Amino acid sequence: MILSLAAAAAMSSGGGSSLNSSSPLDPFDSSTSWSLVEDPANSSSEPVVQTVTPDLQPATTAVALQEVSPWDIALCVTGTLISCENALVIAVLFYTPTLRAPMFILIGSLAVADLLAGLGLILNFVFTYLIDSSVEFVTLLSVGLLISAFSASVFNILAITVDRYLSLYNALTYHTERTVTFTYVMVVFIWVSCLTLGLLPALGWNCLRDESTCSICRPVTKNNAVALAVTFLLVFALMMQLYLQICKIAFRHAQQIAVQHQFLAISTTKGVSTLSAILCAFGACWLPFAMYSIVADSSYPVIYTYATVLPATCCSVINPIIYAFRNPDIQKSLWMACCGCVPSNLSLRPRTSSDV
Numbered sequence: 625m626i627l628s629l630a631a632a633a634a635m636s637s638g639g640g641s642s643l644n645s646s647s648p649l650d651p652f653d654s655s656t657s658w659s660l661v662e663d664p665a666n667s668s669s670e671p672v673v674q675t676v677t678p679d680l681q682p683a684t685t686a687v688a689l690q691e692v693s694p695w696d697i698a699l700c701v702t703g704t705l706i707s708c709e710n711a712l713v714i715a716v717l718f719y720t721p722t723l724r725a726p727m728f729i730l731i732g733s734l735a736v737a738d739l740l741a742g743l744g745l746i747l748n749f750v751f752t753y754l755i756d757s758s759v760e761f762v763t764l765l766s767v768g769l770l771i772s773a774f775s776a777s778v779f780n781i782l783a784i785t786v787d788r789y790l791s792l793y794n795a796l797t798y799h800t801e802r803t804v805t806f807t808y809v810m811v812v813f814i815w816v817s818c819l820t821l822g823l824l825p826a827l828g829w830n831c832l833r834d835e836s837t838c839s840i841c842r843p844v845t846k847n848n849a850v851a852l853a854v855t856f857l858l859v860f861a862l863m864m865q866l867y868l869q870i871c872k873i874a875f876r877h878a879q880q881i882a883v884q885h886q887f888l889a890i891s892t893t894k895g896v897s898t899l900s901a902i903l904c905a906f907g908a909c910w911l912p913f914a915m916y917s918i919v920a921d922s923s924y925p926v927i928y929t930y931a932t933v934l935p936a937t938c939c940s941v942i943n944p945i946i947y948a949f950r951n952p953d954i955q956k957s958l959w960m961a962c963c964g965c966v967p968s969n970l971s972l973r974p975r976t977s978s979d980v
Contacts, residue, residue: 695930703745710739726807737776738940744769772822838922909939
């Protein structure tokens with residue numbers, strides 16, 4: 625088979641179309657592609673002459689870049705902030721041997737849950753824009769991690785609330801009943817339950833085969849999303865009841881001690897205000913997403929999903945501030961790690977579980 629350029633074939637046959645000399649073709653130009661064309665007039669048994677003709681159509685990229693959503697950028701930034709905050713809390717608890725009380729175990733478990741939640745938000749961004757998110761394994765891994773982490777975060781907050789209530793309700797026997805072993809058992813139970821919830825989509829409870837059953841968070845089914853939302857509402861109602869009982873016990877203790885009545889009244893009022901702020905922040909972050917998960921499905925505009933998911937993730941930003949950085953013992957460890965000293969205005973009184 626004889627290969628020749630189109631120009632040479634035209635010159636030898638004398639009947640081909642001529643090329644415009646004002647726009648010469650560069651065979652090495654990346655924008656010009658070449659194709660083989662067989663001469664239909666040649667029907668003899670002689671060797672077939674094929675010509676290489678240029679394709680002047682502009683080349684197009686095979687893969688189009690996906691437009692990045694500003695909401696996804698905000699979630700990724702939030703995840704990065706969550707990871708940094710909680711990694712600091714975990715480091716302080718791990719390298720401070722004196723912080724091994726049940727209260728600090730629960731705070732550490734909460735920090736681990738929020739750290740995984742932050743990493744899950746970052747991985748979700750990577751899977752969406754840098755890796756083929758159409759692969760089922762990638763989607764199920766990302767969603768499973770987020771469900772497990774945020775569920776563990778909510779249940780650890782509930783465990784901390786229960787711990788504070790028991791420290792007031794059973795003040796005399798609390799330190800003998802609430803052992804470190806019992807706290808570890810409770811933490812293990814929380815994590816096993818939350819990991820099981822995260823594995824449900826991978827075990828078949830997903831909507832990858834039937835898009836009509838999807839919730840606002842694909843591939844979680846609508847029924848599973850409603851079940852998770854109702855569980856959160858029950859947890860929130862239980863937290864409200866426990867905090868109400870904590871306030872009642874605190875006021876009763878203040879009235880029983882007449883000598884320190886004025887001091888304890890001021891302290892109790894401050895504690896009630898702090899409890900109210902904690903509960904309001906928790907509800908403001910999670911209630912919109914929980915309620916929207918119950919009433920909405922995948923057919924609703926995605927902007928509403930982002931508008932409710934972002935405040936829910938911000939709860940993991942607030943948790944280290946509320947439960948860790950306000951603790952004087954953790955503050956002293958941070959000061960010692962950063963500058964090797966402790967400020968004189970920092971409270972030296974040991975903080976108990978009943979402290980808000």
